[in-house]
Amino acid sequence: MNRQSLIEFRQVTKTYAQGNTSYQALKGVDFSIMPGEFVAVMGPSGSGKSTVMNLIGCLDVITSGEYFFQGVPVSQLDRQQRARLRRQHVGFVFQGFNLLARTTALKNVELPLIYRGMGKRERQLQALEALDKVGLLPWAQHRSEELSGGQQQRVAIARALAMQPAILLADEPTGNLDSQRSMEIMELLYSLNREQNLSIMMVTHEADMAAYASRIMHFVDGRMDSDQPNQPVLASHPAAENASCS
Amino acid sequence: MFLSMFGNALILALQEIRHNILRSVLTTLGIIIGVAAVITMVTLGRSATQQVTEQVASLGSNLLMLNRGQGFGPGRDRVSAPAFKLEDVDAIRREVAGIQAIAPLSSSNATLVVGNNNWSSSIRGSTNEFIVAGNWTLGEGREFTEDEETRGGNVCIIGRTVNSELFASQGSALGKTLRVGRYACTVIGVFKGKGQTSFGQDQDDVVLMPFPTFAQRMAGSRDVHQIYVSLEDGIDSEHVKSRLTTLMKERRNQTSSQNFSIMDTAELSDALTNTSRTMTRLLGAVAGVSLLVGGIGIMNIMLVSVTERTREIGIRLSIGALEHEVLWQFLVEAVVLSSLGGLLGVTLSVGLSFGLSLLMGMPYVFDPGISLLAFAFSALIGVLFGYFPARRAARLNPIDALRSA
Known part of the structure; x- marks a missing residue:
């Protein structure tokens, strides 16, 4: 292997215990993701697609199997080490945005940098840069509760970008948005992947959204059903559209 | 390292206080009222005791009064003697x-x-x-x-x-x-x-x-x-x-x-001082109960706000906060709000008890002991109940904290 994979899952399972009963969300999953990929994870609800993402982001721990992040065996890290890995390398975008409502866009984007211990000037600069990338520079001083859904999601993306993560994990990022806003968000993610070589893993159940990715995984009932490369289809990018004509 | 961590916690805590003014004011208000009520009541009790002592002294100390009859009380005829x-x-x-x-x-x-x-x-x-x-x-x-x-x-x-x-x-x-x-x-x-x-x-x-x-x-x-x-x-x-x-x-x-009686002002003084000491104890007990009630109020607000903030904790954890950083933030927040409330409470109680003792014509005596006690008690409650629920929340898997909203 001349290039190290970013993420590697080997026979990963995840079981949730609920009282006396237990529920197996993942039943042994293998895959690896290389840097610079844009992976869409699809599947019906309960198929285990969100579980995969939470495990990758160290928001949750695997039950058995092995998980390597940039070659590091995550299953052997303790809680503190997982948190450090998350804060160094993983950016999150959630369906529900998860911004601090009464806090300005800028402060929200700065937050992860504060936890990294970055100085005030440097982190403001980096946060403003990230807001600029998502086209929200003029809204930097607005409180996030004053912004529209699409704008909030872009603030969340800026927050993830500001961390300069190794991978951006997006859980149904367009789930709360109308189709116009959804397209805008997807185009943003697409261009971040193309132009900044940002690795992205996105969970979605909409084929329209998955169509922007370079690789699509299908999960059914806790197992991987299919894993195929994809030619992105982009309505507003004529070049991409032409390239994908076949 | 420690300094920068504490500095960050302070920045984040102050930011949260400022962005959630209403919640902060409500938390602080509980403490203010608890502290002010206790200090005012105890201070007034002490003032009353002091006043009684002064009044008895004004009768003349070491004074015996011979009265005809058998002293005060029913069936004790003074005039016919x-x-x-x-x-x-x-x-x-x-x-x-x-x-x-x-x-x-x-x-x-x-x-x-x-x-x-x-x-x-x-x-x-x-x-x-x-x-x-x-x-x-x-x-x-x-x-x-x-x-x-x-x-x-x-x-x-x-x-x-x-x-x-x-x-x-x-x-x-x-x-x-x-x-x-x-x-x-x-x-x-x-x-x-x-x-x-x-x-x-x-x-x-x-x-x-x-x-x-x-x-x-x-x-x-x-x-x-x-x-x-x-x-x-x-x-x-x-x-x-x-x-x-x-x-x-x-x-x-x-x-x-x-058919005569002798009244001793020293005895009278003792009796009156005892009475007002009892009154002070009574006031102290009432004050204690109100401090307890105030404490429960503080506890409630803290618990509710932490439950409500579990999602916030989830957000912070998911974007890279470590468990102890979240805890430090909540601790600093609780300390700042509680001691601010305590200080305001003490200030308010000084004004209140000064005004009230003036109104009742009693001497005003500042009591540093009870002020300190009330302050410390409510600050302690504020900190405990700000800290422990936050610790519970910060120990959740981030995804569970996020889902709890």
Whole structure:
């Protein structure tokens, strides 16, 4: 292997215990993701697609199997080490945005940098840069509760970008948005992947959204059903559209 | 490393306080009210105790009062018992040691008239020694002369209330004529004020005449109603009391029963101080309960806000906060809010208890002990209940914390 994979899952399972009963969300999953990929994870609800993402982001721990992040065996890290890995390398975008409502866009984007211990000037600069990338520079001083859904999601993306993560994990990022806003968000993610070589893993159940990715995984009932490369289809990018004509 | 971590926690905590003003104010308000209520109540209790002590002291310390009858209470007839005589006073002076001053006292009420002004007051007939025994001080003017004391004279010394009611518009009352009932006397002195007794009686509403003058013009008899005996410093009042009792029984031809009583201001003082100490304890208990209730209020707000903030904790964890960083933030927040509330509470209580004691005419005594205690207690509750629920939330898997909203 001349290039190290970013993420590697080997026979990963995840079981949730609920009282006396237990529920197996993942039943042994293998895959690896290389840097610079844009992976869409699809599947019906309960198929285990969100579980995969939470495990990758160290928001949750695997039950058995092995998980390597940039070659590091995550299953052997303790809680503190997982948190450090998350804060160094993983950016999150959630369906529900998860911004601090009464806090300005800028402060929200700065937050992860504060936890990294970055100085005030440097982190403001980096946060403003990230807001600029998502086209929200003029809204930097607005409180996030004053912004529209699409704008909030872009603030969340800026927050993830500001961390300069190794991978951006997006859980149904367009789930709360109308189709116009959804397209805008997807185009943003697409261009971040193309132009900044940002690795992205996105969970979605909409084929329209998955169509922007370079690789699509299908999960059914806790197992991987299919894993195929994809030619992105982009309505507003004529070049991409032409390239994908076949 | 530690400094920067703490600095970050401070920045984040202050930011959260500022962005959630209403929640912060509500949390702080609970603490403010708890602290202020406790301190105010205890301070007022202490002030009342001090006031009672001061009032008893103003009666004259080490003072024995001989009254006819069997003292206070139902079935204890004071009036039908025979009065004392001036000779009793002389006999006591002769035969009992350790007496600083002894004075006969008779009183009645009369209407005072100066020009067009009327005022009803208590008239007393006694001697210069009454001034000593009763702990009075002359503000201006003079005492009675020896001649006035023994043979009587149309002179009187007035209390502060009488002075202000009747002579306020005339400058000094000295040398002015005061009509007492149907007789006139010349004002030769004005007492300094002593204030109210703890029973609400104005001690300054008084006119003092030489005993012979009072006996002749007001009472029409030489009966002595009361005898004031003040003791020298360091004299055992119990010993003097028993000497007095023996002597008076003998003089009043009584063997078993006794138709007079001796009141001791030291005893009275003890009794009153005990009463008000009990009151203070009662207030303290009420205050304790309200501190507890205040504490539960603080607890509630803290618990509710942490539950409500579990999602916030999830967000912070998911974007890279470590568990202890979230905890530090919540701890700093709780400390800042609790101590701010505590300080405001102490400040408020100082204002409140000062105002209230002024309103009730009591001396204001700042009590650093209870202030510190109330402050520490509510700050502790604020910190505990800000910290522990936050710790529970920060230990969740971030995804569970995020889902809890």
